[in-house]
Amino acid sequence: MSEIPWYLGQYDRRNYQSYLKAVAQETPNGWRRIDSKKLFPRTGEVEFNDADELRLRKGEWAAFQVGPGPRRKVQAKRSRRIYPYYDLSFGQSLLEARRLLSFEGITVGGEPGLWAIRFGSDALILVNLAESQSGSLILSRNQNVYEYDFNENGVIIVSDMSENGKAFYMPDVGASPAQIHDWTPDKQYIENVIQHLSCANSTAMVAEWLRKYADEQTGKLTSGINDMLTAAQTLRAGELAKTLEEEDSLARQFAEAALKDHNIADLLERQIQNIAEEERVALRAEHHKVLDNEFSAERQRRREAVETEIAAFEKTRKNEFEEEIAQLRQLEQEKLHIDFTEKQANIERTLKQEKADLESEISRLKDANSDLCAQNESQRQILASLTCEREVCLASLTDVEERTAQAQIELEKINIAIAEKTRRMTYSAFPEVRLPAQARVVSCEELGHIVRENKLLTPDGKILMTQFLALMLAGECPLLSGPETPDFLAIAESLISSGRSIRQIADPTMISCEDLWVRAGNNMATPLYQGLLLSEASCPRTILAIIERVECSAARFWLPALKGRLHGGDLPRRFLICGTIENEDCEEAEKMKEQHLRLRMENVVIQNAIALSPLHLSSENHSELDPGVASQGSLPDQLAISDKMSAGRLDLANTLRAMRTAHEVAPFDDENKATHQKRLIDLYADLQNNELCTQ
Secondary structure, three states: OOOOOOEEEEEEEEOOEEEEEEEEEEEOOEEEEOOHHHHOOOOOEEEOOOHHHHOOOOOOEEEEEEEEOHHHOEEEEEEEEOEEEEEEOOOOOHHHHHHHHHHHOEOOOOOOEEEEEEEOOOEEEEEEEEEOOOOOEEEOOOOEEEEEEOOHHHEEEEOOOOOOOEEEEOOOOOOOOOEEEEOOHHHHHHHHHHHOOOOHHHHHHHHHHHHHHEOOOOOOEOOOHHHHHHHHHHHHHOHHHHHHHHHHHHHHHHHHHHHHOHHHHHHHHHHHHHHHHHHHHHHHHHHHHHHHHHHHHHHHHHHHHHHHHHHHHHHHHHHHHHHHHHHHHHHHHHHHHHHHHHHHHHHHHHHHHHHHHHHHHHHHHHHHHHHHHHHHHHOHHHHHHHHHHHHHHHHHHHHHHHHHHHHHHHHHHHHHHHHHHHHHHHHOOOOOOOOOOOOEEEOHHHHHHHHHOOOOEOHHHHHHHHHHHHHHHOOOOOEEEOOOHHHHHHHHHHHHEOOOOEEEEOOOOOOOHHHHOEOOOOOOEOHHHHHHHHHOOOOOOOEEEEEEOHHHOOHHHHHHHHHHHHHHOOOOOOEEEEEEEOOOOOHHHHHHHHHOOEEEOOOOEOHHHHHHHHHHOOHHHOEEEOOOOOOOOOHHHHHHHHHHOOOOOOOHHHHHHHHHHHHHHHHHOOOOHHHHHHHHHHHHHHHHHHHHHHO
C-alpha cells in the first residue's frame, strides 16, 4: 500500500463536467466502504479530467488518487481503469467459459458492460456482457475478446458493499494482451460444426459445401432440389452406413495400435498426470478460498467478542472510578469543613480574649481618669508634680488606641480572608490552582526576541507562535488543530506563563459562556475561574488558559459569547485563552471552521531537537509575559495597515479585528511586522470567505 491512498469510484458526467463518486478506500487491512459525503463534503464526488484518456462511460468504475484542484476543490489524480470481476477458474477452460457466457450467462450483482472473467489458473479475458431476458448477464455478439495473464494482486474485494463480496480487477500498468480471440457468431458456428465431425475428409467436404452454398449478402446457407435428392439416394443405398462402418473399424484399429506404442502410452500417462495436477491445483485453490473465508469470519467473530469484553470492562472501571472520586470528594469536603470550623473557633476565642483585655484596660483607665478629675480640685497644688504622670498615662492611652486600631485592621483582614475562603469553598470542591514560582518577567519586545532564538521551533513554527500571541492579546480565541498541537502548547507555556497552563476539557454540558467559569448543575468553580482570579489578583500572573477538544461541546453557543467578552475587554489582559480541536471531521468542527480562526499545527517543531527539549524547556529557561497596556497605534501605523487591506476584501467587523491584531503583532518583531500583519489579514480574509461560502 502506498502512502497516498487509492479510492474506487463510478464515473458520471453532467453539466459538461466529469465526476467520480467515491465508494471505497484502500487501507492496510484491505478495501473498505466509506462515507463519501463525509470524506468529500456535500456531494461525495471529485472532479475528473482524464475522460478522453480512459474513455469511461457513465456507471463504469475507476481507481484514483486525489489531490488539490482548481477553485479550492479536490480533483482525481493518477486514475486507472478497473473492471467488475467474476471467477470461472475452477474447471473452466476458455471454450467452456465461452459456452457458459453465450448460452446460460452468469447471475451476479452488477451492471452490463466490460467485465474481467478469469478462466483456468492463470488467464483472464475482457468481454462485453449484456443483460438477457432472464436477468442474467450473457456474452454480447460480434466482439473481439482480449486475453491477459492473470495477476492475483489485481483482484480488489470490497466486502462491506451492498453486494456481498463484490470484486473488481485492476490490470497492471502497461499490460498487453497475450492473445486476441474473434468470437463472432458465424465463425463460431462453423468451427463447432467442423470440430464435431470425426473424419478429416468429412470436415473438408462440409467446409467446401458451406462455402459453396453461403449467401454473400445474408450469410445464410441455401441448398437445391438436386442436393436433397442426392442425399436421399445416398441414404437409401446404404453407402453412408458402409462408409461410417469402415471408418469406425479403421479408427478402432488405429486406437489399438496407438495404445500399444510406448511413446504414445507415455504421452497419454503424462497428459493424465497433467490433468490430475490441474485438478489438484483447482481443488487446492478452492480449499484455500474456503479456509480464507472461514478464517475471516472467525477473526471477525472473535474481534467482536473482544470488543464487547473491553467495553464491559471499561464501563465497570468507569463506575468504580466515579465511586472512588465521589468518596474522595466527600472526605475532602468534610476535612475542609472541620478545619474551617476549628480555625474559626480559634480566631473567635482570640478576638474575645483581646477584646476583654482591651475593655478591662479601658475601664481601668476610665477609673483612673475619674479619680484624677475628683482629686483635681483638691490637689491643684500638686498639679505640676502630677503633670508628668498624666503625660505618661496619655501616652499609654495613645498606645492602647493604636493597638485597638491595629487590632481592628487585623480583624477586618481576617474577616476578608474568611470571606474569601468561604467564597472559594462555596464555589469549588477542587484543590486551589497553584502556579509555579514566577519566572523571569519579559515584555513583548523581549519575548519576540526569545521566540526568534528558540531552538525547538521551525521557521513556520516561530511565525505561528508570533501570530498565536498576537491573536490572544487582541481578544481572539484561536483554535489549534493538527498532530503537533501538544508540543506547540508546551513550548508556549514555557515562554509566556512560567511553564504551566490551566486546562479544561470541553464536554456536552458546556452550553453557555457561564459554564466556562461555574460547572452546570453543581455550582462549582472551574479551573478557568481560578485562573481568572489569579490573573486579576493584587499580584497578577499571566495565565495561559486552554479549552481542550472544543468540538465535544456546544461551541456554536458559548464560543461567540466568549469572543464578545474578549473583544469588549471584559477579561484581564493577562488572561490569554485558546482552544484545541482533536476531531476535525465532526459537524461541530465544520461549523467552527466557517466562523472562527483556526491555526494548523504541522511542521512547527524541529524533530531532531526534541531529544534536547528537557534542556530547552527547563525551569531556568522559563519566562512570563507582561503584555502591559494595549496600544491603539499611531495614525501613520494605522494608515500603513489600511493600505494592506484592499477595498471590499473585509467587512467592517473583520476590518476592526484585523486592525487590532495587526497592532498587537508589531512589538514582537518590528523588522518583519509588515509580513506578520499581511499574514494575519489573510487569516481574516480566509475566515470571511468561509462565512460567505456557507451562506
